[in-house]
Structures are given as structure tokens and as C-alpha cells.
Amino acid sequence: MSRRAITLLLAAFLVLALGVAGAFRPVPYVVLSPGPTENTIGEVGKKPVISIEGRQTYPTSGALSLVTVAYQGGPAAQIDLLTALRGWIDPTVAVVPQETIFAPDRDPKEVEQENTVEMTNSQDSATAAALNELKIPYSMVVAVVSAEKGKPADGKLQKGDEINSVDGKAAKDVEVVSNAVKAHKPGESVVFNVTRGKEKLDVTLQTVAGPTGQPQVGVTMQAQYKFPFDVDINVGDVGGPSAGLMFSLGILDKLTPGELTGGKKIAGTGTVQPTGKVGAIGGIQQKMVGARDSGATVFLTPADNCAEAMKAVPDGLRLVRADTLHDAVTALDALRTSKGNVPACDAG
Structure with a gap:
């Protein structure tokens, strides 16, 4: 086999090896x-x-x-x-x-x-x-599940806190609370009124920008119902x-x-x-x-x-x-x- 043929064969082998190696590389x-x-x-x-x-x-x-x-x-x-x-x-x-x-x-x-x-x-x-479709009554509160570490709610809102209102707006459901926070610009203050045990408290938090730029305070909430x-x-x-x-x-x-x-x-x-x-x-x-x-x-x-x-x-x-x-x-x-x-x- 000529030197030229050997070179071409070797080059083809290297290209194939690189292609195979690349095919198994992790991608995001x-x-x-x-x-x-x-x-x-x-x-x-x-x-x-x-x-x-x-x-x-x-x-x-x-x-x-x-x-x-x-x-x-x-x-x-x-x-x-x-x-x-x-x-x-x-x-x-x-x-x-x-x-x-x-x-x-x-x-x-x-x-x-x-x-x-x-x-x-x-x-x-x-x-x-x-139940609403069937007109069967029930009751509901919005409760804090957790506060994200390092975010404004960390150490200020506690698991089990019942959110009564945000900026004076009644917390009718989780979406109302979330929208009340999003109505602010990052860096602005938002006031949560919560029930903790037998006490009612006002908790003021400064919003920060989330991954998409929307304001957040880093709290996970859950609607707790009594059916x-x-x-x-x-x-x-x-x-x-x-x-x-x-x-x-x-x-x-x-x-x-x-x-x-x-x-x-x-x-x-x-x-x-x-x-x-x-x-x-x-x-x-x-x-x-x-x-x-x-x-x-x-x-x-x-x-x-x-x-x-x-x-x-x-x-x-x-x-x-x-x-x-x-x-x-x-x-x-x-x-x-x-x-x-x-x-x-x-x-x-």
C-alpha cells in the first residue's frame, strides 16, 4: 500500500474516531x-x-x-x-x-x-x-410551605404561617398572593400579613429578581382547604x-x-x-x-x-x-x- 493510501486511511480512521467520540459527548x-x-x-x-x-x-x-x-x-x-x-x-x-x-x-x-x-x-x-361547580361550600387558607435559602423570605416567613393579605389585598388563593408580589419591581417592598400561632404579624420583604427577571421573595405556598x-x-x-x-x-x-x-x-x-x-x-x-x-x-x-x-x-x-x-x-x-x-x- 502506498504512503498516500496509508495517510488517507489513517485520516479517515481519525475522522471516524472523532465522530464516534463526539456522538457520545454529553450535551445540555x-x-x-x-x-x-x-x-x-x-x-x-x-x-x-x-x-x-x-x-x-x-x-x-x-x-x-x-x-x-x-x-x-x-x-x-x-x-x-x-x-x-x-x-x-x-x-x-x-x-x-x-x-x-x-x-x-x-x-x-x-x-x-x-x-x-x-x-x-x-x-x-x-x-x-x-365543589364550586357543584355549589358545595368549603373553606381555605394560603399557608407557607418553605422559604428558599438566601432569598428575602428566608428567616422571616415560617412554615405553617397563614397568609391573610399582601399589601392589604386579601389572600383569596395562591395566585392572588403570587400576583401581588409580581405587581412590584425588583427591589421594592411587599408587606405580608400572616397568622403565626395565635398572633397576627406584618412581615415586610424586599423583592429580588428571579431567573426570568420577575420579582420574587422566595416563598413556596400551598392552599390548605377544609372540605x-x-x-x-x-x-x-x-x-x-x-x-x-x-x-x-x-x-x-x-x-x-x-x-x-x-x-x-x-x-x-x-x-x-x-x-x-x-x-x-x-x-x-x-x-x-x-x-x-x-x-x-x-x-x-x-x-x-x-x-x-x-x-x-x-x-x-x-x-x-x-x-x-x-x-x-x-x-x-x-x-x-x-x-x-x-x-x-x-x-x-
């Missing part, structure tokens, strides 16, 4: 894919997803399934370039920068804890929304607030005569406020794929996600727009009876 991306679905009126691990005690319940049929997004990657276990490339080719998954899921200045364990709190809040908000009966929701490791709408519908279905689904397999997503307002979520495309794979034919979609969802709706899945819990109930009634309006998503 996260792969999002369709996660598992759970039927909120069914069972998980031989235990009902929704259990209600102290109130009459009724038989259900079909499915009202929550949908999830699974992720691969993150600061503690970065994916390699080859995995990212496969994800970019696969239309059912998304590859996103790591910082869109894990804020650079946040400990992943903190984020996981926050997701757990959000899921608990979501379950309580879903129960409250269902007239027990509602227990069992979903295992699922975290975050995006299953709220489907929890509310599952609770409603169990508390009312008749079958909300008409025997159909319904899936959906969306946060829900105690008022019944449905909010947008992330990962809509992966959630639709998971819904269709589970056999669902109808997908309840938050209004603010409709435009994105319309770009990649799977064949055989009908998108139904859900602005509020009441709208979702009305749409399901119309689907079941073939009477009335079923609001559709549009690309606008």
Missing part, C-alpha cells in the same frame, strides 16, 4: 417524550386514583385520563449528542435546551420538591373547582399542576349521577384554578401522542394551547377547547347526548 439538552396516562376514574396499583369518603358517589365508565411528559437528561444525567440527534428526527418527541426545564440557578432537588408541592396544590385546586368530605388522589410519581382539569372532571363524575364520558375514552390536560379557569401547560404535542396511544378519541385542550396543538394533532384525535371546567363539562354532555355545542380548537 433534554428529550421530552410521551409519558404514561392514568385514568382518573380508574385505578393505579389496584387502588382508585380518586377515592371519596363521607359523600355519596356514583358508578362511572369510560376514561377521563390525565397525560404526562417523560423527560431524559438534565444536569445530573446529561444526554449524549447521538440521543439528541435521534430526538430531533423523531416527530413524537421534542429536544429542548436544558435550562428551559432546569433553571441554571436552581437545585434539581428543589425543582422536584416544588413539582411535588405543585401536584398537591393542583389536587386541592381541582377538588375546590369541582366537607375526604377526597384522596393517588397518582404515584406524577408531578406538576397540569392534571388539574382531569382531576376535577374525575371528582365531578364520581359525585354526580350518570356517566360523564358516555363510555368514551376521553383524555385531556390543563391546570385548573378553584374558580374553574383552565390554564395552559407545556409539552402539549407529546401529551396528545400519549393520549392517542392510550386509545383516547377526544382530547380536552386548554384554549391557550389550541394553536400549538393544531399543528401536530394525531390522526383520530378530536381536540375540544376547554376554557373553564364548566365548559369542559358542557362539552362532554354535548358529546354524550349529541345535543349542544362542542367548542373546537382553531389555529388562531
Whole structure:
């Protein structure tokens, strides 16, 4: 073999070796894919997803399934370039920068804890929304869960503090408190009135800029409800607030005569406020794929996600727009009876 051929062969080998080595180098991306679905009126691990005690319940049929997004990657276990490339080719998954899921200045364990709190809040908000829809009274307080170390609330707000008002505005729910803080500019003062034990206190905090520039004080809150009966929701490791709408519908279905689904397999997503307002979520495309794979034919979609969802709706899945819990109930009634309006998503 000539010297030229040997040189070319060696160069080709080196290029191949570098390519292989590069393919397995970690990259700061996260792969999002369709996660598992759970039927909120069914069972998980031989235990009902929704259990209600102290109130009459009724038989259900079909499915009202929550949908999830699974992720691969993150600061503690970065994916390699080859995995990212496969994800970019696969239309059912998304590859996103790591910082869109894990804020650079946040400990992943903190984020996981926050997701757990959000899921608990979501379950309580879903129960409250269902009871509001049924006009069943209950009471609620906004309580401090934790204060982030090094942030303004650290050492000033304590776990268990009940927030009565912020800047004189009644703390009707967690969102009201959060919005009251966001109404300030970073560096401005915000006054929390709290009940600690038997004492009422005014706590003044100076806001700081969060990762996105929005003002914050570093407090994690939770709405603590006193419902007239027990509602227990069992979903295992699922975290975050995006299953709220489907929890509310599952609770409603169990508390009312008749079958909300008409025997159909319904899936959906969306946060829900105690008022019944449905909010947008992330990962809509992966959630639709998971819904269709589970056999669902109808997908309840938050209004603010409709435009994105319309770009990649799977064949055989009908998108139904859900602005509020009441709208979702009305749409399901119309689907079941073939009477009335079923609001559709549009690309606008």
C-alpha cells in the first residue's frame, strides 16, 4: 500500500474516531417524550386514583385520563449528542435546551420538591373547582410551605404561617398572593400579613429578581382547604399542576349521577384554578401522542394551547377547547347526548 493510501486511511480512521467520540459527548439538552396516562376514574396499583369518603358517589365508565411528559437528561444525567440527534428526527418527541426545564440557578432537588408541592396544590385546586361547580361550600387558607435559602423570605416567613393579605389585598388563593408580589419591581417592598400561632404579624420583604427577571421573595405556598368530605388522589410519581382539569372532571363524575364520558375514552390536560379557569401547560404535542396511544378519541385542550396543538394533532384525535371546567363539562354532555355545542380548537 502506498504512503498516500496509508495517510488517507489513517485520516479517515481519525475522522471516524472523532465522530464516534463526539456522538457520545454529553450535551445540555433534554428529550421530552410521551409519558404514561392514568385514568382518573380508574385505578393505579389496584387502588382508585380518586377515592371519596363521607359523600355519596356514583358508578362511572369510560376514561377521563390525565397525560404526562417523560423527560431524559438534565444536569445530573446529561444526554449524549447521538440521543439528541435521534430526538430531533423523531416527530413524537421534542429536544429542548436544558435550562428551559432546569433553571441554571436552581437545585434539581428543589425543582422536584416544588413539582411535588405543585401536584398537591393542583389536587386541592381541582377538588375546590369541582365543589364550586357543584355549589358545595368549603373553606381555605394560603399557608407557607418553605422559604428558599438566601432569598428575602428566608428567616422571616415560617412554615405553617397563614397568609391573610399582601399589601392589604386579601389572600383569596395562591395566585392572588403570587400576583401581588409580581405587581412590584425588583427591589421594592411587599408587606405580608400572616397568622403565626395565635398572633397576627406584618412581615415586610424586599423583592429580588428571579431567573426570568420577575420579582420574587422566595416563598413556596400551598392552599390548605377544609372540605366537607375526604377526597384522596393517588397518582404515584406524577408531578406538576397540569392534571388539574382531569382531576376535577374525575371528582365531578364520581359525585354526580350518570356517566360523564358516555363510555368514551376521553383524555385531556390543563391546570385548573378553584374558580374553574383552565390554564395552559407545556409539552402539549407529546401529551396528545400519549393520549392517542392510550386509545383516547377526544382530547380536552386548554384554549391557550389550541394553536400549538393544531399543528401536530394525531390522526383520530378530536381536540375540544376547554376554557373553564364548566365548559369542559358542557362539552362532554354535548358529546354524550349529541345535543349542544362542542367548542373546537382553531389555529388562531
